[in-house]
Amino acid sequence: MKKNYLSNPRHIAVLAMFTALSFVSVVISRVIPNVAGFLSYEPKDAVIVIAGLLFGPLASVIISVLVSFIEMITISSTGVIGFLMNVISTCSFVLPVSWYYRKNKTRKGAVLGLILSIICMVIAMLLWNYIITPMYMHVERAEVAKMMLPVFLPFNLVKGGINAGITLLLYKPVVTALRKSHLVDQPEGSASKAKFSVGFFIFSLAVLLTFVLAFLALIGVLG
Numbered sequence: 001m002k003k004n005y006l007s008n009p010r011h012i013a014v015l016a017m018f019t020a021l022s023f024v025s026v027v028i029s030r031v032i033p034n035v036a037g038f039l040s041y042e043p044k045d046a047v048i049v050i051a052g053l054l055f056g057p058l059a060s061v062i063i064s065v066l067v068s069f070i071e072m073i074t075i076s077s078t079g080v081i082g083f084l085m086n087v088i089s090t091c092s093f094v095l096p097v098s099w100y101y102r103k104n105k106t107r108k109g110a111v112l113g114l115i116l117s118i119i120c121m122v123i124a125m126l127l128w129n130y131i132i133t134p135m136y137m138h139v140e141r142a143e144v145a146k147m148m149l150p151v152f153l154p155f156n157l158v159k160g161g162i163n164a165g166i167t168l169l170l171y172k173p174v175v176t177a178l179r180k181s182h183l184v185d186q187p188e189g190s191a192s193k194a195k196f197s198v199g200f201f202i203f204s205l206a207v208l209l210t211f212v213l214a215f216l217a218l219i220g221v222l223g
Contacts, residue, residue, distance in 0.1 A: 010183050019063050045089075045163040046163040049097055050170060094117065121160050164207060
């Protein structure tokens with residue numbers, strides 16, 4: 001994708017569409033039960049990652065900040081702290097894969113980039129939850145420390161896994177639809193031009209189902 005996409009009306013429209021879809025996904029996800037009473041899963045990261053794979057890391061950051069800000073002033077009750085944590089969480093997930101995929105535009109590059117993203121997000125959120133959560137929950141930091149391994153680690157791992165699975169399943173059809181609509185240019189790289197692969201589809205679906213089941217276990221649906 002050309003670097004001057006911000007001066008291209010079509011590309012700006014697509015970015016606005018991704019921003020709107022990300023926010024809608026946040027609203028819809030409100031029906032999903034929280035983990036530990038306050039950790040909420042939102043599929044917006046998958047939407048933003050697809051935009052990042054198309055337009056690059058800067059686009060993913062712009063959408064991350066915009067969606068988190070809109071969420072803060074509309075449906076969120078966590079204020080600036082929630083906005084900060086949303087931006088950190090989303091950027092730590094979308095930036096690594098967006099950056100890695102620009103240098104390795106293959107299916108393997110997308111998978112490895114998403115693995116890198118999950119690792120980065122888990123580490124970032126362990127650190128920032130340790131710093132911020134005591135202020136948000138008004139508890140001692142020692143209490144939050146006790147939640148690191150049993151709560152924050154599995155939640156962010158599962159959250160990243162679900163969003164990675166969604167990304168792997170949806171990226172190709174979304175890109176194809178946008179290209180046929182002439183809203184984006186022909187994507188570069190073998191991953192974008194590769195034909196549909198049953199094996200890759202099954203792999204992507206298996207990743208998604210695995211982490212969905214893990215999430216159901218976290219919220220107590222599966223015993």
